[in-house]
Structures are given as C-alpha cells and as structure tokens.
Amino acid sequence: MEKINIMIVGVGGQGSLLASRVIGTAALKKSYDVKVSEVHGMSQRGGSVVTYVKLGKKVNSPLVEKGEADIIISFEKLEALRWIDYLRKDGRMIVNSQRINPMPVITGKEKYPENALEKIKSLCSNVIFVNALEIAKELGNIKVVNMVLIGILAKLIPIEKEIWLEALKEVVLEKYYSINEKAFKAGYNI
Amino acid sequence: MKKLMLGNEAVARGAYEAGVTVATAYPGTPSTEITENIAKYEGIYSEWSPNEKVALEVAIGASIAGARSICSMKHVGLNVAADPLFTVSYTGVNGGLVIMVADDPGMHSSQNEQDSRFYARAANVPILEPADSMECKDFVKEAFRISEEFDCPVIVRLTTRIAHSQSIVELGEKEEYKLKEYKKDPGKYVMMPVMAKKRHVEVEKRMARLREFSNKTGLNSIEWGNKDIGIITSGIAYQYSKEAFENASFLKLGMVYPLPTDLIVEFAREVKILYVIEELEPFIEDEIKKLGIKVIGKDVLPVTGELSANILREKLLDKQYEGKTCIEEKIPARPPVMCPGCPHRGMFYVLKKLKLTVSGDIGCYTLGALPPLESMDTCVCMGASIGMAHGMEKARGKDFAKKTVAVIGDSTFIHSGITGLIDIVYNKGTSTVIILDNSITGMTGHQHNPTSGYTIKGEPTKQVDLVKLAHAIGIERVKIADPYDIKEFEKVVKEEISTEEPSLIIAQRPCALLKHVKFEGPLRINKEKCRICRMCMRIGCPAIVDNGNYIEINEALCVGCGLCTKLCSFDAFQKAGDINGKN
Numbered sequence: 164m165e166k167i168n169i170m171i172v173g174v175g176g177q178g179s180l181l182a183s184r185v186i187g188t189a190a191l192k193k194s195y196d197v198k199v200s201e202v203h204g205m206s207q208r209g210g211s212v213v214t215y216v217k218l219g220k221k222v223n224s225p226l227v228e229k230g231e232a233d234i235i236i237s238f239e240k241l242e243a244l245r246w247i248d249y250l251r252k253d254g255r256m257i258v259n260s261q262r263i264n265p266m267p268v269i270t271g272k273e274k275y276p277e278n279a280l281e282k283i284k285s286l287c288s289n290v291i292f293v294n295a296l297e298i299a300k301e302l303g304n305i306k307v308v309n310m311v312l313i314g315i316l317a318k319l320i321p322i323e324k325e326i327w328l329e330a331l332k333e334v335v336l337e338k339y340y341s342i343n344e345k346a347f348k349a350g351y352n353i
Numbered sequence: 354m355k356k357l358m359l360g361n362e363a364v365a366r367g368a369y370e371a372g373v374t375v376a377t378a379y380p381g382t383p384s385t386e387i388t389e390n391i392a393k394y395e396g397i398y399s400e401w402s403p404n405e406k407v408a409l410e411v412a413i414g415a416s417i418a419g420a421r422s423i424c425s426m427k428h429v430g431l432n433v434a435a436d437p438l439f440t441v442s443y444t445g446v447n448g449g450l451v452i453m454v455a456d457d458p459g460m461h462s463s464q465n466e467q468d469s470r471f472y473a474r475a476a477n478v479p480i481l482e483p484a485d486s487m488e489c490k491d492f493v494k495e496a497f498r499i500s501e502e503f504d505c506p507v508i509v510r511l512t513t514r515i516a517h518s519q520s521i522v523e524l525g526e527k528e529e530y531k532l533k534e535y536k537k538d539p540g541k542y543v544m545m546p547v548m549a550k551k552r553h554v555e556v557e558k559r560m561a562r563l564r565e566f567s568n569k570t571g572l573n574s575i576e577w578g579n580k581d582i583g584i585i586t587s588g589i590a591y592q593y594s595k596e597a598f599e600n601a602s603f604l605k606l607g608m609v610y611p612l613p614t615d616l617i618v619e620f621a622r623e624v625k626i627l628y629v630i631e632e633l634e635p636f637i638e639d640e641i642k643k644l645g646i647k648v649i650g651k652d653v654l655p656v657t658g659e660l661s662a663n664i665l666r667e668k669l670l671d672k673q674y675e676g677k678t679c680i681e682e683k684i685p686a687r688p689p690v691m692c693p694g695c696p697h698r699g700m701f702y703v704l705k706k707l708k709l710t711v712s713g714d715i716g717c718y719t720l721g722a723l724p725p726l727e728s729m730d731t732c733v734c735m736g737a738s739i740g741m742a743h744g745m746e747k748a749r750g751k752d753f754a755k756k757t758v759a760v761i762g763d764s765t766f767i768h769s770g771i772t773g774l775i776d777i778v779y780n781k782g783t784s785t786v787i788i789l790d791n792s793i794t795g796m797t798g799h800q801h802n803p804t805s806g807y808t809i810k811g812e813p814t815k816q817v818d819l820v821k822l823a824h825a826i827g828i829e830r831v832k833i834a835d836p837y838d839i840k841e842f843e844k845v846v847k848e849e850i851s852t853e854e855p856s857l858i859i860a861q862r863p864c865a866l867l868k869h870v871k872f873e874g875p876l877r878i879n880k881e882k883c884r885i886c887r888m889c890m891r892i893g894c895p896a897i898v899d900n901g902n903y904i905e906i907n908e909a910l911c912v913g914c915g916l917c918t919k920l921c922s923f924d925a926f927q928k929a930g931d932i933n934g935k936n
Contacts, residue, residue, distance in 0.1 A: 228663040
C-alpha cells in the first residue's frame with residue numbers, strides 16, 4: 164500500500180476529531196507513516212468540519228486535495244455533498260444518513276438539498292449509507308455515532324481488527340471504552 | 354517510543370524534555386493546546402496569565418531567575434506581548450526563554466492573518482519554524498540551546514496546519530536541567546537609556562554571530578534532487594512543496610531569521626529556476642532578493658490564505674485540477690452558531706429587539722454578528738469593545754451612547770477590557786458595558802481565567818469579584834442579570850442605557866457546555882398549541898427548525914434551556930415527555 168487519503172467531514176460537535184485520532188493511532192500501530200490535520204476554534208460550534216487523515220509509506224502534506232481522497236466518511240449527508248469533489252474518481256464514501264440543518268436552512272434563507280442520498284449515489288458509485296444515529300441510539304449512547312462509522316471504515320483499510328481495538332483503547336477514556344467498542348463492532352459487522 | 358502527536362502536544366513534550374519549569378500563556382487558537390499539554394507534566398509550573406503581555410513578563414522573570422521558561426500565544430497575542438518582547442531582546446536571558454507563536458493563515462479562527470516573522474526581524478530575535486510534530490519537539494529543544502548560547506529569547510513559529518496536525522513523534526528522555534545561578538546585573542537587566550544603549554550594541558554583535566550560526570546549523574539543510582528546479586521553503590510550505598515537486602532540489606529552512614545567506618547563495622548558484630515558497634508575506638523572498646538573487650515567489654503565489662500542493666501545481670506547474678464529482682447545486686453554507694442552551698443568545702435577542710448599536714469583542718459571542726441575531730456592529734481585537742463604545746460616545750454624544758452598549762466576555766474583560774472601562778470612568782463617559790460572564794473562557798475550549806476561580810490545573814484559587822472590581826474603579830451602577838430571563842434582562846438594559854453615567858451589567862449564566870451545567874432534557878412542540886407565528890425562530894437556536902408548514906424541535910440538539918418558552922405566547926413548547934408521540 165503506497166498511501167491512503169481519508170477525509171472525515173461533518174458538523175462541529177459530532178466527534179470527528181476523536182475518530183481521526185483512532186485512525187491515526189491504528190495506522191501508527193501498523194507502522195505506517197501518518198498525518199492527521201484538524202482545525203479547531205470556530206468550526207467546533209456547529210460549523211462544517213473537515214479532518215484529513217493520510218497514511219502510507221511516507222506522508223508529506225497533511226492536507227488531502229481536491230480529487231485525491233480515497234475514502235470520505237461523512238457524518239452528515241449534506242456535508243457529503245459539500246466535500247464530494249475531494250473524492251478521487253474511483254473513491255468510496257461512507258455516509259451517515261443523519262440530517263442536521265445549517266443555520267441558513269433553519270432560518271428559511273436556503274434550502275436543504277432534496278434527495279441528498281440519491282445525488283450522492285449518482286456522483287459516487289461506491290457508497291455505503293448507514294443510519295449510524297439509529298445504531299448508536301440502540302446501543303444507548305448517541306455520542307458513539309463516530310465509532311460506528313469508524314467500524315465501517317476499518318474494514319476498508321489493511322489494518323487488522325485487533326489493532327483497531329488496541330488503538331480505540333488507547334484513545335478513548337477507559338470508562339467509555341466498552342460502549343465505543345460495541346459501536347465499532349456494530350459498524351465493522353455491517 | 355513513537356507516538357502520534359498534535360504539533361502543539363509535541364511542543365509541550367519538547368519543553369518537558371528540555372527541562373522547562375515555568376510555562377505561561379493566554380489561550381488562543383491555534384496555540385492553546387501547547388500550555389494545556391504542558392500543564393499535564395509534573396514539575397512544570399504552568400499558568401493561564403491574564404493576557405500575553407503578562408504571560409511573557411512572567412516567563413522573562415523566570416528566565417532571569419535561572420529557569421528554562423516557555424511562553425505561548427497566537428499571532429495576535431504577540432501584538433499584546435510586543436512591548437516586553439522588544440526589550441527582552443536587549444536584556445537577553447539567563448535560563449533559556451522560548452516564545453511560541455502560532456500564526457493562522459486562512460484565518461480559521463482569527464481576525465487577521467498577520468505574519469509573525471516580521472516581529473522576529475523587528476525585535477532582533479532569531480525565529481525557528483518546524484515542519485511537522487517531530488520537528489516541533491526537536492526545534493523547541495534546540496531553541497533553548499540557542500537561547501542560552503546566544504543570550505537571547507528565541508521565537509518558534511507555528512502555523513495552524515503545524516499546530517493542529519498530528520504526526521509521529523519519537524519520545525526522548527527528560528534533560529536534567531538545573532536552575533542557573535541568579536546574579537544581580539543591572540547593566541544587563543535594567544533597561545534605562547544608559548544601559549540600553551550598551552545592550553543595543555551587544556544585540557547587533559549577537560545578530561552577526563547568529564547569521565554565522567544560521568549557515569552552519571542543521572536546522573537549515575539542502576536536499577539535492579533534480580537541479581532544474583530549486584525550492585527554498587520552510588514550515589508547512591515545505592510539505593506542500595515536497596508533494597507538488599517530488600524530484601526538485603530543496604533548501605529547507607528551519608531557522609527563518611536570520612537567514613543562512615551563504616547557504617542560499619550556494620544553493621541558488623546550482624539550480625536553474627529558483628522558487629521561494631512560503632505562506633503569507635514574502636518574508637524569505639525579500640531577504641533573498643536583497644542578495645541580488647532572482648527568484649519566483651509572490652509574483653505568482655498568493656499572499657493570502659493557506660497554500661496547498663494544488664495551488665503550487667496550478668501556479669507553478671500550470672497543472673489544473675480536473676474536478677468530476679462536482680455537484681451543480683448550491684450547497685447551503687454551514688456557519689458556526691452559538692450552541693443550544695448558550696446564555697449569550699438571550700442577551701443578543703434583547704439587544705436586537707432594542708435596536709442598539711453593539712460594540713463587540715472576541716469570543717463565542719462574536720457569533721452574535723451572524724444571522725439571525727445579527728446584533729453586533731464591530732469587532733476589532735481583544736478588549737476593544739469597551740474603548741470603541743467610549744469613542745463612539747465621544748464622537749456622537751450622549752444620545753448616541755444611550756443607544757449603544759459594549760459586550761465582552763469575562764476572560765476578555767480581564768485580558769484587556771478593564772483598562773477600557775477605567776478610561777470610561779476617568780474620562781467621564783456614560784457607556785453601558787455588558788460582561789458576558791459564562792464562568793469560563795468559552796471560545797478556545799474551556800480554559801479557566803481569573804474570574805472562574807480555578808487555575809490551569811483545576812485547583813481552586815481566589816476568584817475576581819467583578820462587582821467589587823467595578824466599584825473600585827469608580828463604576829457606581831453595577832447590575833447582575835440572568836440572560837435566560839429575557840424580560841428582566843431587557844428591563845435592566847433599558848434602565849442602564851438611559852442613565853448618564855457609566856454602568857456595568859454582568860450577564861451571568863454558565864456556558865451550556867460546562868460539565869456541571871445540567872438541563873432538563875429536550876423540549877417538544879405541542880402542535881395543537883403552536884400557531885406557527887415563528888417568534889421562536891428569532892433566537893436563532895439550531896435546535897428549532899422551520900419546516901415550512903410547521904415548527905419542529907431537533908431533539909438530538911435541544912438541551913432544554915427553555916429560552917424558547919419565554920418567547921412563545923401559546924405555551925407550545927413542552928417537555929418531550931409531557932407530549933405523547935412524535936411531533
């Protein structure tokens with residue numbers, strides 16, 4: 164494997180930073196070079212958030228450029244459309260079907276795209292849709308949406324499941340490990 | 354052992370390994386995590402200082418007393434700390450002194466995108482620039498050695514993409530650093546003109562030695578490749594350049610002031626085309642042009658925003674990105690918003706309703722300038738709201754002041770708002786100032802400050818009493834009001850703006866994201882009662898959604914603060930459990 168470029172996109176507060184840490188730590192354990200780029204500050208407060216994770220033999224720039232992402236995980240369906248032109252031609256997407264309205268939509272100034280999922284499908288032939296919020300709710304904690312999605316991603320990357328779980332253990336607080344592990348496995352087994 | 358670390362985390366590790374014992378800062382994105390992480394190490398005294406000037410002064414004191422000390426801030430913070438910076442360049446150090454500055458090209462979370470490298474040149478201080486987390490750690494340690502060898506403070510500059518990127522760091526051992534002996538030395542540390550004149554001569558000698566050092570240090574290095582293209586670059590721009598030009602020759606600068614002129618001349622001589630690739634200003638480029646060397650740089654590259662490998666490919670290699678997955682439709686923007694339950698929302702609702710001119714400041718509440726509240730007129734820098742409100746009154750008179758308020762957070766007020774308030778009292782202004790006291794520094798992610806009653810390590814400490822403080826500086830009218838209680842809050846604001854004396858309103862209600870803040874859980878709209886009047890939409894709560902034919906609450910977002918219930922005349926908002934079924 165030369166390099167895998169991953170993007171995590173979503174809405175501030177959905178837990179994408181933690182998700183990126185899990186991927187990065189797993190890559191390190193697998194002895195890949197890895198870089199993760201995240202932006203804090205304004206973007207934490209309900210704004211559009213993007214995190215780049217690049218792993219492989221040698222990684223220089225921490226940014227993924229337009230047309231370069233091998234995989235985009237979108238925590239929210241509108242965000243999948245916003246970032247879709249970063250996907251490479253044969254790239255894959257994992258899209259959480261959750262909808263979170265941006266402020267211009269809430270105030271009625273702009274429209275949330277109709278049939279977002281169909282649009283994503285028409286632009287990307289290799290896409291996995293999942294209602295991660297529902298899965299997380301069933302597990303008893305809506306905050307683990309991120310780990311359900313990481314579970315799905317894990318299967319697409321040449322890193323063993325045991326390594327992923329080790330990475331998870333290292334990144335999340337001990338008292339939350341069990342619920343996060345369940346969420347990860349739920350995603351992994353989809 | 355190898356670890357994945359944020360650039361900021363790696364800086365903290367470097368400080369620890371270098372034997373630092375004093376660390377100071379005022380939080381500011383993207384520099385905040387440096388000191389947050391340092392505070393986790395035992396044996397390092399760490400503090401959130403009231404502002405960057407104080408932070409640097411504490412670090413200078415610690416250095417003169419013999420400790421290795423580190424002081425961290427964001428670029429605009431260096432403006433605040435510029436006064437001591439220029440003089441500590443003269444006094445030099447005793448224990449090593451490193452100043453961390455994080456610039457924010459692209460302004461992800463800043464009001465301007467200034468280039469801190471100019472401060473290094475203006476203050477005659479060397480500046481280093483790491484290009485990944487490993488270098489963050491190594492360069493900080495090297496900066497301490499340089500600081501002590503050359504008797505000067507050293508600036509280490511990060512940018513957002515370095516500070517907030519994680520990459521692999523090889524951990525090292527902690528150096529055994531013993532406090533240096535403190536010796537009284539007024540000729541070196543008391544900068545009265547007679548001493549300072551002598552010290553300036555020393556500074557110039559030191560710069561000459563540093564220029565020599567810059568040519569020899571491993572911080573600057575040549576990576577020979579194909580000699581058709583030579584690239585001089587530093588920091589994150591190095592990484593983008595490596596990606597866009599795989600086979601070119603590189604002169605990678607780790608020390609960007611003073612520059613290694615001999616090395617630059619040698620490199621330039623060997624390559625056919627020479628590019629200087631740097632983010633923001635042509636700092637390196639201009640210095641190289643002064644040597645009479647022809648370079649391509651800012652004549653084609655932008656001076657605004659962040660660079661990327663794609664920008665370099667486009668501008669320098671004429672390779673265009675061919676998008677294919679682009680969606681035709683316009684995707685609605687998703688600007689940041691005040692959180693559900695945010696106490697500032699009620700306050701801005703009142704200010705908007707009263708159609709006041711609002712002189713604003715830097716913090717979460719700056720979001721009050723965005724729709725739908727759109728209730729902030731100005732925002733310049735930390736602490737400016739109060740002085741600017743005073744200036745508005747002096748320009749347009751007391752009647753204008755009766756329609757004007759200044760809003761400022763608790764942390765920002767301590768940072769640099771208090772001097773503005775003293776000015777109002779002293780110079781007979783009548784402004785009304787509202788301190789948004791949410792018990793924490795919200796914007797940067799919940800750091801304590803002198804009004805919160807806890808230190809950086811979470812230890813209880815004396816808490817600034819804002820009421821007594823206001824009285825002490827001569828404000829006689831001080832009111833505490835709860836911004837959730839809209840009616841009462843409105844009454845208080847109306848009263849205070851109408852008086853012809855300065856007044857202070859403390860809008861007191863903790864940040865909704867604080868762990869100890871508990872809410873009763875989501876509300877739901879009783880459809881039978883809702884008349885779809887849309888009064889509730891005016892507070893701009895992200896949890897209240899207008900679906901065209903009906904209003905709905907997003908229960909995943911709603912915390913149940915109840916602000917919306919105060920605006921609803923029909924009692925349509927009820928606890929989710931009290932209404933059967935979905936709404």
